[in-house]
Amino acid sequence: MLEIKNLKKNFGDKKVLKGINLKVNEGDIIGIIGPSGCGKSTLLRCINLLEKPTEGAIIYKGDDLVDNKNLNITRRKIGMVFQQFNLFNNMTVLENITLAPTLLNVMSKEEATKEALRLLSKIDLKDKANFYPSELSGGQKQRVAIVRTLIMKPEIILFDEPTSALDPEMIGEVTNLMRKIAENGMTMLIVSHEMNFIKNFCTRVIFMSEGHIIEEGSSKDIFDNPKNDKLISFLSKIKNI
């Protein structure tokens, strides 16, 4: 459903992505790992054009998203979850969730509210509907952010280090929600440093280094049978911590 062709991205003189090729099929749960600065977050941000690629194509269901006039229509189908949650500070939880579907006329105000409350009750946050983000814990904020994405009925969700800003005891509530979403067949791309989660959860894992995809395979291949030296050294460093 998504194909990335020869994707390159420069920030000024700095080449962050040096030609990425990747095919994502429906139902894939792809983990992207690699050392800091390898370009994994940039890759994710290029997919929904939060960063404009310097070169290459992002083909989503037959359409190239680069220089696409209907980008904002396609973006509805590509959800994104951020490390810093990025909830709208001056809106309540409910308003955060219902803003996009009502503004984009996907649902009426009543439908959106009803659907938002249904989703909130599923994550046990219905009683926080009228709270402001500043009144929530990090884990609660991230779950609200995920629900805000879900209400748009995305076909694919990009997770950009969804648990990195959380206290350790809150990581579980977010990963559990992600598991539930995956059970319903959602396609996911996940950038994360939670190696155990990636290992157990993802169907495919990509290892990136210095702007290239170095190794790609099932999570078993990558974690139990790494081939490339860089990957071996990366994994050994993580185990040492």
Add this chain to the structure above:
Amino acid sequence: MTGCSKKKDTLILATEAGFAPYEYYDNGNIVGIDIDIVKAIAEEMNVDLEIKDIAFDSIISEIKTEKSDIGAAGISYTEERAKEVDFTIDYMESRQVIITRVGSIITNPNDLVNVKAAVQLGSVADSYLTENYPTVEIVREKKFLAAIQDLKDSKVDCVVMDEIPAKELISSDLNILEEPVTTDHYGMIVKKGNTELLNTANRVIQRLKDDGTIDEIMLKHMGVKKEVKTKNGIYDKFYYSVIYDGRYKYIITGLEHTLMIALGAVVLGVFLGGITAVFRNIYDNTKKLKLLNILAKTYVTVIRGTPSILQLMIIYYVIFKATNVNTVLVGILSFGINSGAYVAEIIRAGINSVDKGQVEAGYALGLKYSQVMGKIVIPEAIKNILPALGNEFITLVKETSIGAYIGIMELTKASDIIASRTYDYFFPLFIIALIYLMITLILTKLFSIMEVKLNHARD
């Protein structure tokens, strides 16, 4: 090109009404020797008289730019001035005398060597001393009252000024020396080439001189005065500065104009600043509107890079050249344009302060630029913008005091007028300062209440 572009049914007189007995405020009206003479001219022409009270050193440009028809403010004939405007025949002989503190070593004009003398900026005494007394250090004050105050405070050794008003305002600790520094002649001024008005004025002045009317007028105005010299103590000062002769009316009018200009300017400023910020933000985010962005940037740079008093004078004397425009409107326009540049930056800073992550979240959900700005960024930014806008408004209230330069009757001008009648600078200034302080305190309190409410809505 023969002169007057204005309607022929009004004669506009430019003067500075702080020079009793030639021109001064009495019970809210501008009166004086010059005024009576110009009234006679207007009668002769069978037109109405409109009087504009502006700064003395602006009178010549008023006449040159045809904002006023005739200038009369105890203006002495000098060759320099005669190059710029035409003078009528003189209606009054004026002696420039030296005022000293009692017991001064200066006893005649020959003693003006290596001393400090205060004069009114642009007056005859100013140019005469500058040319003929090279060793005298000249302190140029905007008002001759300030010059007298300098003398009383021992900041200068003497004041040189016209004898008639000098007699009105000296107190027991000051002397007027017998021998004048120079004697010269007061005339009225009209735009070069306006011979019709010049001839009429000359005819009337000659008639008034011949039949003794000018002497009568002079005696009449020399007699007004003097309530002041008896005042002592705070209550008297307050009485004469505020109550007597309805002087509070100047303060009320001044307050009205100050607030009107500040309010009008802030509304205009928010409008201009808003669209400027919008242009710049659209360009920064979408690279559209390149030309408007350059325009907006230039506007902000030019306005923030030049003094607001120059902007005011350029708008009044250059842009509204030869139009008899309401000065309060000019004030609103000028301060509004000035404020807009600052407001644009306030809004830009407010928008930039909104966390970029929220913008990205908006885009990621499929919202368009306009929806992200309108629903997410601006409501959030307003929280940051409002307090800064409040400060801008408070700054504007104080800034309007320079409006006096183009004759706007605002608070500072009101204190000038009162001081010109009571011959006491401090008390009116003190009252006006107190009023400014009160306005800003009230505004500060109001804005902080608003801020609390705004933040409350989010807690």
